[in-house]
Amino acid sequence: MRVHRARRLLVRGAAAAALVALVAWAAPASAHVTITPSTTAAGAFAVLEVSVGHGCDGSPTTEITIRMPPEITSVTPARNALWDVEKEIETLDPPAADAHGNEIDERVASVTYTARTPLPDGYRDTFGLAVQLPEDEGATLVFPTVQTCEEGESAWIEVPADGQDADELELPAPSFVITAAGETAHGTATEEASTEHDDGDDQGDDAGDDAGDDVGAWTIAALVLGVLGVVLGGAALAGQRRRT
Template structure:
């Protein structure tokens, strides 16, 4: 084997390491690039504060507004007053809140966390799952976070999933049950955590790249 061939194989292995490192870093970022809701579980008959958060715009464009559509099954909705957002409430023929639009007084730059919240009430007729379709408006463009996973489909495989809250029959298993600012702040950070599956995949790519480099180096030494 010529020296040029060995050098070329070593370079390819190094490229694999770099690619694995990029995959390990980029996949968690991609997984967290959505509008999340916290807490993601409430109990039947409960009242709680839901916080919808994001840390990205439409591509690189700053976020100007979030329009959140209310699902059927909510007994009450009360948006939280916030000095950073102008709030517009839409109501259906039954008088219940059907949608809430939060318009940023100052556009939220890409890479900075933005959050809005509302108090919701559940009753005995609330279904087991509540989906909140969100339209994210930006200075340039918009993103509709409205996709729902079909039966057996992994929600993480969706390009633009809607925030979903599970409804538990047991109040002791719900994550957020009171309009307590401290508890809401403590739980809201959980929605920004990266999904463990992309982290594992990224780590696997890095390990594969390192293994390729080791094999190439050993082959080079044997043939040198």
């Protein structure tokens, strides 16, 4: 019982933190071209969701080219029924090593999606890129992206200068920061899912007990994250209000 209540608390805490994080994140970024990684953990396999939120000053989008940072050596773009997708290959000189230690002499430098039917302003679309993230924790990965429209284009290639807030940029390049290996929202979700499955069979009860010992720590972590999220969210909102 205790475990179940703690688990519920954990879920609530995590949900609150996620909601606040989402609000803080989505408020300034919703209209831009953005990248949402499924995980930011060093060395992890991630799916990067590239989102296009509007056209160029109202003109429909015809093409999106996403340049891959040099730290990423392999990319598998998802197909999309409404777009043709093409990978631009570049030669690596000197060669680099891939995740398995094999020498590679070329990589995907950019991915281009070309619309079969232009994406009207006021509608969004997303593109999935499967990649392996580099090991360098703390590094910022930048994905300069050019959006071409029936009329004009938007080059999402601006990077904040030292001390500058990315929110101040008009056309910020999508980017995210690599975090410590294993420390991810994805990992938490797996943990929750596995304890969920454990209810019922014998084998699961053992695993459930093990998880129960950890629940206290997880609950505290979730609550701390929740409070942090509220503080960050408040700061983001305050910052936004100041500007308007």
